[in-house]
Amino acid sequence: MKIFDLIALSARNLSRRKGRTALTVIGVAVGTCLIIVMISFGIAMNQANEAMLASWGDLTQIEVYGGGTVYYSSGSGTAVIGGSSGGGGDQPAVLNDEMVASFTKMDHVVAATPFYQAYSLNGTITAGKGDRYSAYLGNAVGVYASAMEPMGFTLASGDWMTDTGSYGRDVIPVMVCEQTGYNFEDTRKSYNSSKRYRWYGQTDAAGNLLEPFVDVNKDEMTLTLSSGDAENPKTKSWKLKVVGSINPDTAKGWWTQSSFILRIQDVKMLQEEYKDLAGSDAYYGSDSSSYDQVYVKVDDMDNVEAVDEAIQELGFSTYSMTQQREAMQEQVSQLMLILGCLAAFSLLVAALNIINTMTMAIYERTREIGVMKVLGCALGKIRMMFLIESGFIGFIGGVTGSVVSLVISFVLNNLTLIMAIFGGGGGNLSGIMNSIGYYGGGMGSAVSVVPPWLVLLALAFATVIGLVAGILPAARATKISALEAIRHE
Structure with a gap:
């Protein structure tokens, strides 16, 4: 049968x-x-x-922190990440350019870049006739220009910056975000006047959306450092050249919405210039040879845990969405x-x-x-x-x-x-x-x-x-x- x-x-x-x-x-x-x-x-x-x-943060991104206790703020609250020490010793591990380069050589790592804020610099970014509009320099961040595209950022307009390109004498290239223009305030209005400020989503009496005072993609902008001396301040200025604009991506960080993005070497240059203007005793910022925070991009979220553990073995504190995901x-x-x-x-x-x-x-x-x-x-x-x-x-x-x-x-x-x-x-x-x-x-x-x-x-x-x-x-x-x-x- x-x-x-x-x-x-x-x-x-x-x-x-x-x-x-x-x-x-x-x-x-x-x-x-x-x-x-x-x-x-x-x-x-x-x-x-x-x-x-994914809405809370990039699932393939790891944030690496230097020595000392680190506090990380997210949508679910603030958590203590903890300190770190190189090789288990008493000295904190050092996040410098050599260490960042070693991260990029790890298996499954696509790119890595420091995240360097200019909050310690006394300066402003101005625009308009007579420098009428002014923005706080603390809204500027420094990253590796060559790492931005591999890290997953996307262009809204223009081009990417290059780490080695020259943009002219006393000219600093910069990238902007969707809401960067709202950092500017009208210095001719009093501090108590609501007309001094504009914020994203603000509307007039007719319900029309108010544009920022400065169109960062078109208007000329100047970055000026000041020694901070009230009587006789020393200043130095640079023209800003907007190379491109990136799309906001809060999963990668809040700063992608409204920051000025500079090359890391330009932020370091500004830091050294500020030291000369204000004097080493007046400067309270971090050492330019190391970083407090580095972003590491992994090729797939299934490999994040392995890369995370490898970085921790080097003596650094890390944060990723892996813990919550697991x-x-x-x-x-x-x-x-x-x-x-x-x-x-x-x-x-x-x-x-x-x-x-x-x-x-x-x-x-x-x-x-x-x-x-x-x-x-x-x-x-x-x-x-x-x-x-x-x-x-x-x-x-x-x-x-x-x-x-x-x-x-x-x-x-x-x-x-x-x-x-x-x-x-x-x-x-x-x-x-x-x-x-x-x-x-x-x-x-x-x-x-x-x-x-x-x-x-x-x-x-x-x-x-x-x-x-x-x-x-x-x-x-x-x-x-x-x-x-x-x-x-």
């Missing part, structure tokens, strides 16, 4: 017991559907958590395991039902089995026939359960819209599903996500359950005596 004959015979045998077969298939379908839907909840929560973490993934995994076990229990019940169905079929077909043995049918073929029947039940139940689970997933993800179309109440149910989306990472998140691999896995699992459940009945069928089976009524 060929395999195709066995398949055809098994299909006919199942069709002879339509009611019993249908009930058994329904049991498998329910178990398969529960497995897919339950796991889809966990997958949806995982994706929502990833999206939420904690959330662990919680979701535990939930998926619990839900999956509950769903698998229903498949176990379905397997027992398959065993019962196949056992009853053997008793009903005892004479048929005897005839097959007398005609010389091999025991393996008889065993295979019953295994194919039980596998059919598992497969059909798996297909049915998969289709139903896809329908349920679609309904859950579009419950509010469906309720609105049909004009039904459903307010409480819709609210519950929105709450699941909210706690999984935000309103609007998918409640259920069913990827193709989950459907295929559930279908294979249901088929295997059917085959395994048919082993005992198939073995019983091969042990039936041929003569007794023929005499069986």
Whole structure:
């Protein structure tokens, strides 16, 4: 008997017991559907958590801190990161250019750049006739120009700066952000006047959006350092040349919204010039040979943990979204395991039902089995026939359960819209599903996500359950005596 004959015979045998077969298939379908839907909840929560973490910060970015205690401020509060010491010694590890270069040579590291703020410099950036508009120099940051594009920043207009390019005598290249122009204030207005300041999103009485005082992409700007002497201040100035503008990316840092971005060497140059103007005793900034903070970009978020540990072994404190991501993934995994076990229990019940169905079929077909043995049918073929029947039940139940689970997933993800179309109440149910989306990472998140691999896995699992459940009945069928089976009524 060929395999195709066995398949055809098994299909006919199942069709002879339509009611019993249908009930058994329904049991498998329910178990398969529960497995897919339950796991889809966990997958949806995982994706929502990833999206939420991405909004908090770049999942592939590591922030490295120098010696001393470091405080990191994020949307969830301020956390103490801790101190660091090189090689476990008493001296703090040094974040200098050589160390940053060593970071870039690590496996899976795409780029690295210091983050150097000019808050210690006494100076301003001015624009307009008579330098009417002024911005605080503390809004300027220094980075490696060549690292910006590999770090994942994107251009809104213009070009990238270059680390080695020359832009003219007493000219400093700079990149700006979407809201940089709002740093300027009108110095001809009093400090108490609301007309002295403008901020992003401000509107006039008619509701029209107010533009900043300075168009940083077009207007001429001058950076001026001052010694701070009230009676006879020493000053030095440079023209700013806007090379390009970047798109805001708060996931990489708040400063991408409104800062002046300078090359690291230009910030160091300004630092040395300020020392000359104010005197070394008056200068209170950090040493220009080291940095307080460095950004490291990793090629994939799955490699962040390994790079993070490698940097920590060098003696530095680090911060990344890895810790939060791992904690959330662990919680979701535990939930998926619990839900999956509950769903698998229903498949176990379905397997027992398959065993019962196949056992009853053997008793009903005892004479048929005897005839097959007398005609010389091999025991393996008889065993295979019953295994194919039980596998059919598992497969059909798996297909049915998969289709139903896809329908349920679609309904859950579009419950509010469906309720609105049909004009039904459903307010409480819709609210519950929105709450699941909210706690999984935000309103609007998918409640259920069913990827193709989950459907295929559930279908294979249901088929295997059917085959395994048919082993005992198939073995019983091969042990039936041929003569007794023929005499069986």
